[in-house]
Amino acid sequence: MSLLQVEQLSKVFGAIRAVDAVSFEVRPGEIYGLLGPNGAGKTTTISMISGLLKPDVGEVFVGGGSFWSDPQKAKHLMGVVPQELAIYEELTGQENLEFWGRMAGLSSRDARTRAKELLAALTLADRAKDAVKHYSGGMKRRINLGCALLHRPQMLLLDEPTVGIDPQARLNILEYIRNLRATGTAILYTTHYLEEAENLCQRIGIIDHGRLLAEGTLSELQDRLGGDRVFALEADFGDSAPDQWDGFLHRFRVIQKTEKQLVVAAIGARDPSECLKELLNLPVQVENVSLKRPSLNDVFLQLTGRELRE
Amino acid sequence: MLKLHVLLAKDLRRAWRNPLPWLINLIVPLAMTALIGLVFGGNSAGSALGRIRFAVVDEDKSVLSDFLRGAANQHRAGEHLEPVFLERTNALQLINENKISAVLIIETNFMRNYLSAKTPVRLQLIKNPAESINPAVLEELLGAVVTGLNALSRNFHSDFPEWQEVLEGKEDYHRVSVLIDRAGDKLKMLKKFVAPPLVGYTKEAPEANSDVQNANSRTNQDLAGSAATNRVTATSGGKTTAKSKNDDLHSTFTFLLLGMSGMFLLFLGQNAMTDLHRELRQRTLERYQTMRSQLWPFLLGKIIFSVVILLICSAVLLGGGGLVFQIQWQNPAALLALVVGYCLFIAALFAVLVALMPDERRAGVLNNVAGMGLGLVGGCAFPARQLPEFLREHITPLMPSNWFVESARSLQFDDAYAGWGMALFKLALCAGFLMAVAALLLRQKFRSGLHV
Numbered sequence: 001m002s003l004l005q006v007e008q009l010s011k012v013f014g015a016i017r018a019v020d021a022v023s024f025e026v027r028p029g030e031i032y033g034l035l036g037p038n039g040a041g042k043t044t045t046i047s048m049i050s051g052l053l054k055p056d057v058g059e060v061f062v063g064g065g066s067f068w069s070d071p072q073k074a075k076h077l078m079g080v081v082p083q084e085l086a087i088y089e090e091l092t093g094q095e096n097l098e099f100w101g102r103m104a105g106l107s108s109r110d111a112r113t114r115a116k117e118l119l120a121a122l123t124l125a126d127r128a129k130d131a132v133k134h135y136s137g138g139m140k141r142r143i144n145l146g147c148a149l150l151h152r153p154q155m156l157l158l159d160e161p162t163v164g165i166d167p168q169a170r171l172n173i174l175e176y177i178r179n180l181r182a183t184g185t186a187i188l189y190t191t192h193y194l195e196e197a198e199n200l201c202q203r204i205g206i207i208d209h210g211r212l213l214a215e216g217t218l219s220e221l222q223d224r225l226g227g228d229r230v231f232a233l234e235a236d237f238g239d240s241a242p243d244q245w246d247g248f249l250h251r252f253r254v255i256q257k258t259e260k261q262l263v264v265a266a267i268g269a270r271d272p273s274e275c276l277k278e279l280l281n282l283p284v285q286v287e288n289v290s291l292k293r294p295s296l297n298d299v300f301l302q303l304t305g306r307e308l309r310e
Numbered sequence: 311m312l313k314l315h316v317l318l319a320k321d322l323r324r325a326w327r328n329p330l331p332w333l334i335n336l337i338v339p340l341a342m343t344a345l346i347g348l349v350f351g352g353n354s355a356g357s358a359l360g361r362i363r364f365a366v367v368d369e370d371k372s373v374l375s376d377f378l379r380g381a382a383n384q385h386r387a388g389e390h391l392e393p394v395f396l397e398r399t400n401a402l403q404l405i406n407e408n409k410i411s412a413v414l415i416i417e418t419n420f421m422r423n424y425l426s427a428k429t430p431v432r433l434q435l436i437k438n439p440a441e442s443i444n445p446a447v448l449e450e451l452l453g454a455v456v457t458g459l460n461a462l463s464r465n466f467h468s469d470f471p472e473w474q475e476v477l478e479g480k481e482d483y484h485r486v487s488v489l490i491d492r493a494g495d496k497l498k499m500l501k502k503f504v505a506p507p508l509v510g511y512t513k514e515a516p517e518a519n520s521d522v523q524n525a526n527s528r529t530n531q532d533l534a535g536s537a538a539t540n541r542v543t544a545t546s547g548g549k550t551t552a553k554s555k556n557d558d559l560h561s562t563f564t565f566l567l568l569g570m571s572g573m574f575l576l577f578l579g580q581n582a583m584t585d586l587h588r589e590l591r592q593r594t595l596e597r598y599q600t601m602r603s604q605l606w607p608f609l610l611g612k613i614i615f616s617v618v619i620l621l622i623c624s625a626v627l628l629g630g631g632g633l634v635f636q637i638q639w640q641n642p643a644a645l646l647a648l649v650v651g652y653c654l655f656i657a658a659l660f661a662v663l664v665a666l667m668p669d670e671r672r673a674g675v676l677n678n679v680a681g682m683g684l685g686l687v688g689g690c691a692f693p694a695r696q697l698p699e700f701l702r703e704h705i706t707p708l709m710p711s712n713w714f715v716e717s718a719r720s721l722q723f724d725d726a727y728a729g730w731g732m733a734l735f736k737l738a739l740c741a742g743f744l745m746a747v748a749a750l751l752l753r754q755k756f757r758s759g760l761h762v
Binding site: 011013044047050051052053054071072075078080082084085086087088090091095099100102103104105131147148 | 313316320323324327328592593594596597598599600601602603756757759
């Protein structure tokens with residue numbers, strides 16, 4: 001049974017349809033990645049799931065019950081880590097954790113005990129008494145994460161929790177999130193980093209312009225391209241169009257075409273060497289051909305016609 | 311219910327860790343209070359403005375000018391005035407060097423022309439342009455002297471030629487007794503016009519159930535009236551006590567201090583409530599909402615925090631100001647209750663403005679206009695009776711700042727004033743209403759996407 005179920009969630013701001021009929025679910029012990037560029041609708045989706053925004057259409061179910069039928073109960077099941085550092089810089093790390101623990105409903109003693117546990121787990125115990133304003137960016141991110149974990153939520157909503165920190169600090173946070181998943185916590189993780197989604201998430205939903213374009217495991221998404229390989233051809237394609245090449249579109253799916261590059265995937269289970277031979281016989285002067293496993297970027301490219309990094 | 315003390319403790323701890331913004335807020339009213347205390351002489355009993363140093367240039371050198379010179383530093387005048395007698399050039403030199411407040415010039419033939427009444431006479435006062443208060447006081451005093459001389463001229467004009475001859479040593483001295491005798495008879499006839507004085511003042515007992523505005527107008531009359539009594543008493547008997555002078559002085563300071571506090575608390579409240587802007591900007595309020603369904607406890611906590619800050623500022627303003635001006639608060643418990651009510655109102659008002667305009671930079675203009683408007687129209691900066699009639703009659707009585715400042719003044723000046731309870735009730739009611747509006751507005755803003 002899923003811990004979080006989102007059904008046909010939609011939100012409109014004036015003329016902008018920020019989220020359009022988004023549906024997915026997150027199961028216990030699973031990290032579900034919501035991958036998309038900035039402005040795709042990830043934060044708006046998380047805001048609706050956490051009750052900050054009321055959806056225009058759609059429903060959110062948390063732990064089997066509708067969010068809006070008992071928001072306080074639903075909020076108690078969740079921990080939300082916002083993209084911004086929503087912490088008090090004047091307070092120490094321990095004071096921040098204790099305060100948010102009290103807000104989450106813990107007693108003074110429980111909040112203190114739990115804060116100490118988290119400080120140790122986040123490797124911040126030696127800086128517990130320092131004001132947060134003296135912390136590094138990575139340490140602040142860890143405290144920001146810890147503030148959502150005081151009440152041991154069954155589900156964690158993480159909105160781009162590694163933005164703007166160095167690679168080492170990012171690895172620490174990702175490792176901690178993997179450990180949380182191992183304890184059975186369901187995690188909704190939004191990101192625009194392909195590597196994070198590929199390496200961290202069990203299932204990934206690709207979102208752009210408010211619409212969930214595809215979802216599944218990494219291999220399921222790769223299969224959408226027609227197998228586990230894509231061919232990248234470098235040539236001067238100029239005005240030549242693949243649909244004019246004899247039967248080409250019956251044998252290959254075009255992922256991207258520019259003046260200098262053509263990225264294609266073979267349709268059906270075919271021998272790569274046979275595919276390579278066909279590609280070299282195309283009516284253009286091919287300068288180079290490379291064969292690679294399709295990445296999430298290729299999937300995104302095929303779905304949206306542009307790269308995620310653009 | 312969520313523990314408000316946790317929210318309050320968090321805000322106070324943050325304020326304690328970063329005290330500079332709050333200290334600046336406290337220093338401004340403290341500095342203003344000290345400045346006013348310094349300007350008006352603070353607690354220097356009986357000589358609040360100090361002695362006024364000025365020069366007298368006697369170019370007439372007559373008996374009458376001697377009399378005027380003598381009057382300038384004799385008896386009670388000597389307590390307040392410090393005349394120096396110089397030649398015109400030296401006197402003007404001193405004024406240029408900013409060592410005296412003014413120069414009084416008694417021109418040649420002053421006595422002769424005054425007694426003969428053939429040519430208009432004049433006393434010339436040259437004021438030091440670098441000073442404002444002391445020259446103005448001297449001008450008023452000189453005006454009183456001129457009025458007296460005019461009155462003398464009107465009543466004794468027929469005797470003046472003979473007096474002139476006496477004073478110039480031409481008249482038979484045996485006639486002096488006749489002139490004095492005649493003057494005595496005239497004074498006897500004038501007695502009923504001089505004592506008791508034509509202008510009188512009677513203090514009315516205030517009605518116990520009067521409302522705030524009536525108490526206000528009475529208080530203002532009291533202030534003006536008590537000053538009038540002093541003038542008349544001083545003229546007729548010259549027995550004004552130092553105590554009554556100090557009382558008047560303290561009344562003025564108390565009046566000013568309460569108004570100034572009403573004004574400053576508005577600006578301090580605006581600063582205190584910027585903490586809610588910070589919570590919005592740093593997304594901590596958003597994080598709070600991911601944990602709790604109800605927004606009002608957070609808002610109430612922030613309002614209580616603002617009230618605590620405002621009460622500390624009030625203690626500095628009213629307590630510190632009271633010490634500087636030696637004000638004895640007549641009903642401190644009622645005043646404290648009024649201050650609490652007013653602080654609640656201010657905090658709730660600015661919470662509404664934050665909810666209306668969550669953008670901190672844009673909100674600054676709105677907050678300033680609201681604070682300034684409430685202070686001015688509410689009668690904090692100026693006495694309400696000096697405002698334009700439309701404002702005074704229709705708008706000012708509706709201003710919560712007016713409820714506070716006039717009730718606080720009435721508490722101080724009117725022993726029987728009992729309207730403060732109603733003022734407190736209205737302030738509390740207004741604060742409660744504004745709190746509810748702020749919570750609703752903020753909730754609505756969040757639901758419609760405050761940060762999107």
